[in-house]
Each structure stands twice: as C-alpha cells, then as structure tokens.
Amino acid sequence: MIEIVSSILDGLLIGLVYGLASIGLTLIFGVMDVVNLAHGAVISLGMFSLYFFFGAGLHPYLALIPVAIIGFLLGVLIYQIAVRRILDGPPLMTLLATFAVSMIIVGIGTALWSTSPYNVNFKVQTLNIFGYTVTSARLIAALAAVLVTFMLYYFLYRTTLGKAVRAVSNNREAAELMGIPSQQILAISFGIGTALAMLSGALIATLFPFTILSGSIYELKSFVASVLGGLGNPTGALFGGVILGLIEGSVAPFIAISWTNVIEFVIFVLILLFFPTGLLGGRK
Amino acid sequence: MKLLKAPLFWLIVGVTAIFALLPLLSNNITLRETLVLSAIYIILAANLNLMIGYTGYVNFGSIVFFGLGGYLTLWLVGSHHWGLYSAVLVAGVSVSALAFLLGIGILRLRGAYFALATIGVNEAVKDFVSNFDVWGGSEGIFLPFTAYKAMGGAGKALWTVYLLIVLVMGSSLLLSLAVRRSKFGLGLFAIREDEDAAVVLGVKAPLYKTLAYSLSAFLPAIAGGLYFFKNGSVVPEEAFNLNLSIEAIVMVMLGGQGTVTGPTIGAFLYERLRGMLLTIPGLSNFHMVIAGVLLLLIILFAPGGLMGWLYRIWPRLRRVLE
Numbered sequence: 307m308i309e310i311v312s313s314i315l316d317g318l319l320i321g322l323v324y325g326l327a328s329i330g331l332t333l334i335f336g337v338m339d340v341v342n343l344a345h346g347a348v349i350s351l352g353m354f355s356l357y358f359f360f361g362a363g364l365h366p367y368l369a370l371i372p373v374a375i376i377g378f379l380l381g382v383l384i385y386q387i388a389v390r391r392i393l394d395g396p397p398l399m400t401l402l403a404t405f406a407v408s409m410i411i412v413g414i415g416t417a418l419w420s421t422s423p424y425n426v427n428f429k430v431q432t433l434n435i436f437g438y439t440v441t442s443a444r445l446i447a448a449l450a451a452v453l454v455t456f457m458l459y460y461f462l463y464r465t466t467l468g469k470a471v472r473a474v475s476n477n478r479e480a481a482e483l484m485g486i487p488s489q490q491i492l493a494i495s496f497g498i499g500t501a502l503a504m505l506s507g508a509l510i511a512t513l514f515p516f517t518i519l520s521g522s523i524y525e526l527k528s529f530v531a532s533v534l535g536g537l538g539n540p541t542g543a544l545f546g547g548v549i550l551g552l553i554e555g556s557v558a559p560f561i562a563i564s565w566t567n568v569i570e571f572v573i574f575v576l577i578l579l580f581f582p583t584g585l586l587g588g589r590k
Numbered sequence: 591m592k593l594l595k596a597p598l599f600w601l602i603v604g605v606t607a608i609f610a611l612l613p614l615l616s617n618n619i620t621l622r623e624t625l626v627l628s629a630i631y632i633i634l635a636a637n638l639n640l641m642i643g644y645t646g647y648v649n650f651g652s653i654v655f656f657g658l659g660g661y662l663t664l665w666l667v668g669s670h671h672w673g674l675y676s677a678v679l680v681a682g683v684s685v686s687a688l689a690f691l692l693g694i695g696i697l698r699l700r701g702a703y704f705a706l707a708t709i710g711v712n713e714a715v716k717d718f719v720s721n722f723d724v725w726g727g728s729e730g731i732f733l734p735f736t737a738y739k740a741m742g743g744a745g746k747a748l749w750t751v752y753l754l755i756v757l758v759m760g761s762s763l764l765l766s767l768a769v770r771r772s773k774f775g776l777g778l779f780a781i782r783e784d785e786d787a788a789v790v791l792g793v794k795a796p797l798y799k800t801l802a803y804s805l806s807a808f809l810p811a812i813a814g815g816l817y818f819f820k821n822g823s824v825v826p827e828e829a830f831n832l833n834l835s836i837e838a839i840v841m842v843m844l845g846g847q848g849t850v851t852g853p854t855i856g857a858f859l860y861e862r863l864r865g866m867l868l869t870i871p872g873l874s875n876f877h878m879v880i881a882g883v884l885l886l887l888i889i890l891f892a893p894g895g896l897m898g899w900l901y902r903i904w905p906r907l908r909r910v911l912e
Contacts, residue, residue, distance in 0.1 A: 341702040391890055397701045398648050402839065403889045405650075409836065409882030417875035526713065529706050537703075564721055571714035575707055579695055582703065 310559050315440060317555015318548060319448035323509050325547025326451040327524055328531035329458065329540045330502030336538035337475040337495040339397065340389060343404040346525025347411035348500050352377065352507025353516040354419065360426050366512050367446065373508045374501045381500025385493045393492070415518035423515040447509040454505060455544055458498070462540075471495050503528075523567075530574040536584025546584070597910050598767055598850060605854075606760030610753055622752055626820070628861045629759040633813045634834070635841040635853035636762040640806040642839065643848035644775060645799055646782030647697070648705045650835055651712030652810065657829030658685045659811025660818030661719065664731045667819065673740065674751075678815035685811035686804050693803035697796065700785070709832070716830035730825030737819075751820045755813060762809045766850045769805070770912060778802055782848075833878065837864075840885045846897025851911040855896055 327349060334342045352373055359369035388407050392399045431442045462468040473481040474491045482488050510516065510524065528543075531550045535542020553573070554566055577584070593599050609629060613622035634656065641649045662681035666672040672680075696707040720728045741747035769775040777798045780788035789795045818824040837860065845856025860881075867877045892899055900907055 335702075341706065388886060388890070395893075396646075398642075398646065398705075399889050399893065401648060401702055401705055402843065403886060405836065405839075406882045406886035406889065409878050409885065413876060413879030413882060416878070526710070529710075533703075533706075562721070564717065567717045568714050568721070571710040571717070574710050575696065575714075578699055578703055578707055582699065 310556070312439060313558045314552060314555040316444065317551040317553070317558070319440065319444045319551070320513070320554070321548040321551015322448040322451040322544070323506055323513075323547070324524070324527050324531050324550050325544035326454055326509070327503055327506035328528040328535070328543035328547050329455060330499040330506065331525075331528045332532040332535075332538055332540055332543040333458075333502070334496055334499035335532070336540070337471060338389075338393060338492050340393070340400045340404065340496075341537075342496075342499065343401060343525075344384060344407040344411065345503050345528060346521035346523075347408040347415075348377065348380065348503040348521070349507035349510070349524045349528075350415060350516070350518050350521030351380070351411060352504035353511035353520065354415065354424070354518070355504065356508035356511045357424050357426055360428070366426060366428055366508075367450070370450065370505060370508055373504050377501035377504030378497040380504070381497035382493045384500065385496035389496065390489065390492070412518060412521075419518055421517050421519055423517050425515045426511050428512075441513075443512050447512055450509055451506070454502065455540075458502070458540070461498075467491075467494070471498075526567075526574075527570065530570050530577075532584075533574060533577050534585055539584065542584050593764075593768060593771065596767065596771075596912075598912055599764070601911075602760060602763045602767065606756060606763070609756045609759065613752070614749070622749075624865070626752055626755055626817075628858055629755050630813060630817055631838070631841060631857035631861050632759050632854050633755075633762045634810055634838040635845070635857040636759075636766050636850075637806045637808075637810050638838045639766060639842050639847060639849075639853040640769060640778075640802050642842050643853070644769065644778040644782065645802045647700075647799065647803075648839070649708045649803075649806070650705050650839070651708035651710075651832070652806065652838060653832065653835035654708075654712040654715050654830060655685050655689060655807040655810040656814035656817075656834075657719075657824075657826075657831075658688070658715065659814030660824045660829050661725055661731065662811075663815030664733055664818055664824050665725060667737055668731055668733050674816075674819060678754075678812045678819075681815045682808050682812040686808040689807035690800060690804035693800035694796075697799045697803060712830055712832055712835065716826050719830070720826045728826060730823060730829075733819065733822045735822075737822075748820060751816050755816050755820075758809055758813050758816065763850065763854060765805070765809065766853075767912065769802075770850055774798065774801070779848075837881060840881050843885060843888045843893075843895055846895030846899075849895075849897045849912060852895055852897040859896075 331342060331345050334340055355373045355376060356366060356369055359372060360366050384407055388403045389400055392403055432439050433442055433445060462472055470481070470486045470491050471494065473484065473486055474488050478488050506524070507521065527550060531546035532543045534546030534549055550570065557566060557569065609625055613625060634652065638649060638652045641647050659681045662684060663677045666677035666680060667674060692711065696704060696711070699707055719725055725731060735744070738744040738747040741750055777788070777793040780791065780793050781795050781798060785795055818829070841856040841860045842853045843856070844860060845854065846852030864877055867873050867880060888895060897911070
C-alpha cells in the first residue's frame, strides 16, 4: 500500500513538471494558433543547457535562470525566422515549419552529443513525509514548476505587457487598433512558451538521465496534457499535466513501464475524439 | 479509357519500365539496391500526397502503414507458411481496412489536431508491437531462410521482390493520376480548399477523407510487406521509424504537393541527396539537419515546391505533367 501511495505521490510531483511543459505549448497555441512541433527539441535543449551549466560549476537550481533567458531568446529567434512570415498562411505550414526547426535542432544535437544518455549528477536527499519517501529533487522540481506557473499568471494578469499578450490572443486586429504592436507581442509570447519548455526540460534533467531524443517523449506528454485540459488554456494544461502524472503514478506499480506510453496515446486519441475542447474547455 | 490518352500515363509506364529493366538487363545488383530505395521513397511520397497534397491533411505517421504491412506479411509467411503473394495482398487489405476504421475516428479532427493524432497512432502502434509477444516484441520477426525456397532460392526471390516493388511504385503513380482526374479527387481538392464550403456543396467530406486515408494505406502496406520480406527481418524501430514519415513529407513538399509528378521527383531527388550526404565524411550525421533546412526553405520561399516553380516559369507544362 505504501508503495502505491508513494508511486502516486511521485506521479503527482512529476505531473506538475509535465504541466509546466504543457503550459509552454498551450500558451503559443492560445496566442497565435500555432502548434509548436519544435517543443520537444527545445525541451531537450533545456536538459543539455542545464547539463553544461552544471558542468561549468553552477548550482543546478541557479542555472534555471540563464536557461530561461536562453530559452526566451531562442523562442524569439525561432519566431522571427520560421513562424512570422507564414503566420497568416494555411495552419499546416506553421506545423511543418516548426517541425523543420525541430529536425534542425535534433539533428545538430545528435551530431554534437550523439544519442547516448547524459546525466546531471548532484547530491539528492530522500525526504520522509508522513511515512512516504520522496526525493528532494522531485519535490523541488515540482515546487519550481508551481512557482514558475504563478509567475506566469502574475505576468499575464497583472502587468501591462501580459495584458497585451492576452489582448492579442483574443483578437489580433482589435489589439492592433488599440495600438498594441502585435508582432512584438507574438515574438514575446513565442519566447515565453519556449522558455517554459526549456525550464521544464532543465527540471526533468535534474531527475532522470536524458538524450537529445528524450524531448520527443515529453513533447507527446505535453500534447496529451494540453489536450486533456483544453488546448490554449494554461490552467487546463497544468491540470492535464497533473492528471497525466497521477495516471502514470497509479499504473506504475502494476504494469511494465513500456506500456505507459500506449495507455497515454490511447487516452490522447480518445480525449481528442470525445472531448475535443478538453475536460476544462479550450480557449475562449 | 480517358486515362490512356494522358501523356503522363505513358510517362509513368515508361519510368516504371526503366526502373524494372535497367538493373535487370545489366544484371547490376548495386544499381538494383539503389533503385529499390528510390522506389520505396516514391511509393511512400506518392501515397502520402493523397492526404497532404490532395486532401490537405498532414499525416505525420504515414509510416505506420508501411510497418504494419511488413509485420503482417512476415508473420503470415514466417509463422503460417503463406505464399508471399497472398500474404502481401492480405496485409494490404487488412491495413487498409484498419486505416478506414481508424480514419472514421481521427478524421473527425482537423488540422493540427489530426496531425498530432497521427503521430500518436504511430507511436502507440510502435509501443504496442514492441510489447506484443506474438510478433516477437522488441526483437521483431526473423524470416527463416527456407521462406525463400518456394521462390527458387534467395537470389531469384530478391529479383522477383524487386520487380514487385517497382510494380507497386507504378501502381502508386497511376493511382495518384486516376484519383486526380476523378470526381472523387475533385471532392478531395474541394475539402483541401475549404472543407465547410465543400460540405455545403454536397461533398460527403467525412466519407471522402476516410476513403482517401484508407486508400493511402493500401500500397504502402504492400510495399512494406515486400521490403521487409526482402530484408528477411522486421523490428519495431525500423518498421515504425517516424523519421522516414517525416522525410516522406520533405519529399512531397520538395517536389510539389498536390501534383502527380512532384512527389516522385521529390522522392528521387531526396534519395540522391541523402545518398550523397551519407558518403561525405563529416556530413553523414547532418542529413536530418539538411532535410530540416530544406523543408524550412521550401515552406518559407517556395510552398509550391519544384513543380510550382516549373509551372510558373513554363505554364504550358501543366498540360503534360499534372
């Protein structure tokens, strides 16, 4: 029994990190109707950035700050190069363009770092909460995910720039008529979405070994989580991530780990079919 | 048959004949192995084009048909001692039927949602097969050497399989042409341009989309059966290699989506390019990067691909190459 509860607890904590990754994906979709298929590649980059900052002697949790900044700049760059020009074209074009970006990132990563696993090695303690043990890294990762989510909400609802992001998300033409420079806002939103993906990748890297291809697993998890909560809805994405984590945690003691992906994809397709706007309702 | 009067029809027949005869007459096995890869790429690209180019639905996981066809064929031939011909036909029909059932579900999704679901389908099938003991789990299926005996030994069997693959390639191209000229094809184009308007005008969009999806599964499944029979083994990583799906998209976009000739040229050029990159030391690791850059450049600057560009500088070409 204790094993099962610990496993569910583990699932809940990792679910919050999935949620953070999903928010990045869902924010970009919500603001500009682009499904960012470079999401997984960026998550991998987050993992590797943490690895290299840690290797350079930075404390892994302090390294989250430069990782976020790099993520933001990278996102703005991806937007300017690959997305801006075709944003008003057919939606399939942005899908393929972001996918092309993903191929480029993963390809370069594979050539530089091969596909063998890397590991961020730092001292991890186990904590005892009411008799259930969790590792400190997992707890801190979950808390960091929650903290970043709060910061995002503060930004979106309490700052002028955040309100501009929401305005552009609601109606780009109307926002432009109100004097909001929509191109800059779109670039900033893409930057924030990418920064969140990098951060979640960095947090995952503190927990598990990773390769340049690992991002694709978390990309799919992000899709499942965002779709669960309704694509375009950040609260829903966090909620979806937690549900996904809980599912993983509760089935882990009973079946082989290689089956969890099958279950998740089946859930994914079923949710898309029967609740296309998610359990919490999609954007608007 | 109106189709027989189309210049492209005879061009397709001619190209197929060249593919078949060139290595056969020169008895050149290296050439055969190069061309077999081109033929497989052309089959994948031409059938994917039915979805991307004609219907306007991006299928990221088209490789799942190829892989399932391979698995079914090897399982029937290996464990049940079926002949190759009946095995690939049954594989083609069953995968196509499976795609039809799947399509009824996931084609209710549009645009990005559909694209995501297709990735999910491929990954789920891959994970399922990796855990499915009847098909050898992650070890896959290995064909015993005796399987080739019925076809007159391995050497002869490989030539037969090569000719069959070329035949499937020719059929894929003729299918593309026939669909493009049919009322069914016009319905698909209408869906691509504006699905809601098409429905209002009386196009049975759900049925048409599902048929297109199912049709685009049939020949790749047969090709998968032949290809993995030729290899003598099939493993999940190779059968459901998402990268190959993605490369097929690059081929379709490179040649020009929505045309019959485009994906063929795209597939052939991409195979050459890939072969060239793999032989240059230092660049072999970068072939996915170059494919990505290529895809991005096409999308940003030439969304019509090679055919779109050719049509623009030489409009009369439209009458010959569709």
